[in-house]
Amino acid sequence: MMLTGMHIAIIGGDARQLEVIRKLTELDAKLTLIGFDQLAHSFTGATKASINEVDFVDLDAIILPVHGTNVEGKVDTVFSNEPIPFTEEMLLKTPKHCTVYSGISNSYLDSLMKAVNRKHVLLFERDDVAIYNSIPTAEGTIMIVIQHTDFTIHGSRIAVLGLGRIGMTVARTFAALGAKVKVGARRSEHIARITEMGLQPFYLQDLEKEVRDIDICINTIPHLIVTASVISKMPAHTLIIDLASKPGGTDFRYAEKRGIKALLVPGLPGVVAPKTAGQIIANVLSQLLFNDLQKRKGNL
Structure with a gap:
């Protein structure tokens, strides 16, 4: 060639x-x-x-x-x-x-x-590029979690938002490290796939209820989903990592006001x-x- x-x-x-x-x-x-x-x-x-x-x-x-x-x-x-x-x-x-x-x-x-x-x-x-890129994205997310927490990934409660090409790899990777991973999605076929993966599924319409006991929230959805109302229900120690393209899907202003650490980290493959x-x-x-x-x- x-x-x-x-x-x-x-x-x-x-x-x-x-x-x-x-x-x-x-x-x-x-x-x-x-x-x-x-x-x-x-x-x-x-x-x-x-x-x-x-x-x-x-x-x-x-x-x-x-x-x-x-x-x-x-x-x-x-x-x-x-x-x-x-x-x-x-x-x-x-x-x-x-x-x-x-x-x-x-x-x-x-x-x-x-x-x-x-x-x-x-x-x-392209699906192929996005799927290949999800590997360094997941590794970079692990690096950020380790840098910004004082507890192990193993045993921590993590919510991954979105089961797209990145969300699937990130959820699987953190589960393999021993985290208790729940995954939020909108589509019923994604809920079925999350169940098949051995992870805990939930519908994103229930997000406010599902974040009450989490340690880490990892968002992959490129529109505002981690709203002020959602952040207000999180424990004070929760770390939010937003992998979506700028401006991300998190209300960073409210997160800062509440004292919750929220990081926008698009383009991780090129960094890590x-x-x-x-x-x-x-x-x-x-x-x-x-x-x-x-x-x-x-x-x-």
Whole structure:
């Protein structure tokens, strides 16, 4: 599975992008790296450039960081002092087949991709990426619990909110460490699955009642669910860990007022295991790029 002949621009990012660069150069892609001027390491087949030096006419794909752009349309990078502009003018120069890849999107990126009529692939909406990423997420959550509690995970009472791709892994992992895990869900099939896993299920409509005796609340649901009313029913020592994407699903203002420690920690894979998180992205990206190349060659 080689990517010979593909010209790909990688714009900004963090340590995860290094694994992407490493993988794509191994597959013989031609890479232009933008926003990597402070990166000491060099990769054969990859050329550093400023955004003004890039020939967008020649690009087959553009890889943005996990977060894409910020709402002002700039791409953040840890390998340069300045964020990089990502504009309609640039994208309109690209060939029609040029595909943009990012982990997630926002209002700026959504409207930009619609305006230029280019394909935009959101990697973190894919089941495979989310399931692989749930592993370092669960490990990172264990790390945070240990750092912020004075009791063992074993024997502690934990409520996990949501049985999605992350919730399932987190619930199973903490149960394996000896915690007493209950899982809240809305759908009856999720309640059935929680029961099958040997965990205690409850419907989220009963959340206020279910948090009265917990030590830790782990939320994976990306809208406000851990409300002031829910927090008011928790024991004073409860630790809330919110894994949902910003702004999370917790009323952090009320938690602070009540003196309950509440932490918003999205993007744990990139924090606790950037190498593994980067390899997950790189492996999926390389397959998608290869499929794209084969389609254009008429082989698929």
